[in-house]
Amino acid sequence: MAQVVLKDVVKNYGDVYAVNHVSLTVEDGEFVALVGPSGCGKTTTLNLVAGLIPMSGGTISIGDRDVTDLDPKDRDIAMVFQNYALYPQKSVYKNLAFPLQMRKLPKDEIDKRVQAAAKTLDIVHLLERKPRELSGGQQQRVALGRALVREPRAFLMDEPLSNLDAKLRVQMRSEIKRFHQDLNATIIYVTHDQLEAVTMSDKMAVMNGGFLQQYDSPANVFANPVNMFVASFVGSPAMSLVPLTAVTKGTDVVLASPEGWELPLNAANAKKALSAKSNKVVLGGRHSTIKVHKAQVPGSVPGKVYTVEPTGDVTFAQVFVSGAVVNVSVDPTFLLRPDEPVFIEFDQNRMHLFDGETEMALKLAD
């Protein structure tokens, strides 16, 4: 296994920049999730690492080799495609054997490795079948198997689970994770599902519009999103964002709403709010850090319940606060009705503040 390094990688189709100056290092044995909404450039990035499409700029190295100008076959990587891309005319056995045949391994060695991979993935009984005779989950396993037989330097996976049903997806998720741990494999895993990224990866690279937004451990991305996009993309339900105005009142700084209510900030948050380019500040809060009250308490702001979704363990609700939707969660015994007026309390120590102009997170200068 090996380290994968992308330096200033660019891919443009005319004026469309599918990948825009992305730099990123995947350490040896690391599981990195490339995550972002559809069309943000994930597949393109992966294809560039694989060498399937020519780069417009930048360099890529795998291990200690610069592979920028190498053919896919010479990069020594394996890839799992979203549509599996199993060779329809070949049996499962021949699908698994193909990468080994291409590398001219002796027949008995090929057989040994195919059998071993089939055993690992529990597809021994399927070896003689054609891909079209397999279920989606089985095809997925074969696709994984074809990547596994070869002991490549890195695995690239493009939304490998997105065509499976929910139950199978959860099962395969843990299997791929196991597979990563057992092999100590370097994996770049593309997904549009932030939950998959958070649960599976050592590090997640959040992309949007061709740009790499943030590259960090899921915990850090979750706790310290660098901008409003990352904040609202990672976490479910999404972080709520309320656009407000920072106003200085004597020694205090408050966030004022157009409706006239004011939320006093503590010292640290006040400092952050004042560091914004203008007085436009966006308040962000995750549902787990927000309390809901039926009556006003100090530091709470008024809202109106929009929808209530009991899930059993916890009840989620959406509350309109100053025109924005705020996701909250309450104990199932705390009954809420649509259109009921409530008061929302943000945790001053865990709230997020963003610059309303640049959409970047406001941080304390150290």
Next chain:
Amino acid sequence: MTAITEAAVTQRKGAGGWRWSGRIFLLLLLGFTVMPMIWMFITSLKTGFAAMQYPPQWWPSEPTLENYWRLIDPSGSVGRDFVQYFLNSVWVSTLTTILAVVVAVPAAYAFSRFRFPGRTFLFFAVLLRNMFPAVVFLVPLFILMKALGLVNTHGSLILTYLTFGLPLAIWLLKGFYDNIPVQLEQAARIDGATRFQAFFLIVMPLSTPGIIATSIYSFIGAWNEYIYAYTFLTRHDQMTLPVGIQRFFSENATDWPGLMAATFMMSIPVVVLFLVLQRYFVRALTEGAVKH
């Protein structure tokens, strides 16, 4: 899946009346196309006298294979000529087909997979040739062939047939390659194949039904072509079947049974080709290369 099937079944039941009228229509159509062929066959079994009888004999009172023996008997002049025409036709059609496929496969693949300047323009330019009736090009091509010294050679026919066959072949095959997911080649290239290997080992085999369908089209087109063969070839030993069998018409009497036997023989290769390959042909036209 089952829901869809059930829906389809219900729909079919509801459309029972339509289905029957559809069948009757097809039956009429079948009769319309098959009757002449049957009549052709029956006539070919008659003697010259029986063929001219009125009212016609539906089935010859003395069926004979004499007409067929005459065609393939190399000691007679008819037999010598017919076998020569037949071989000429086989040669011209086969070579046309092979050349069309050999050129069309990479061309269609390129049109399907690569984005290059002028791609759309070129693709339609290729098809432009087929938007005019064949005769329009008769005189220009004749002059061209004359200038190239190709008149009275099979080369003139093969080149001409390619100008019809190739665009069609490219068009047909491009549809096939469009249907083969590009990820298959990508997977192959990652698995260690060169671009060429990925095409040759993975994509080409998947397009076999398309290649076969294309070959049949090209072959039939060349096999049946008359106008150009009639214009470009004047020497008897060069003629292809459609032109050659004219010699059964003569100034004073037409040898109907002989003509019918020759025509029947002429249709055999096409029919055989079709029967052997129809499996691929139908698949090619109905489902494309790879089911998604």
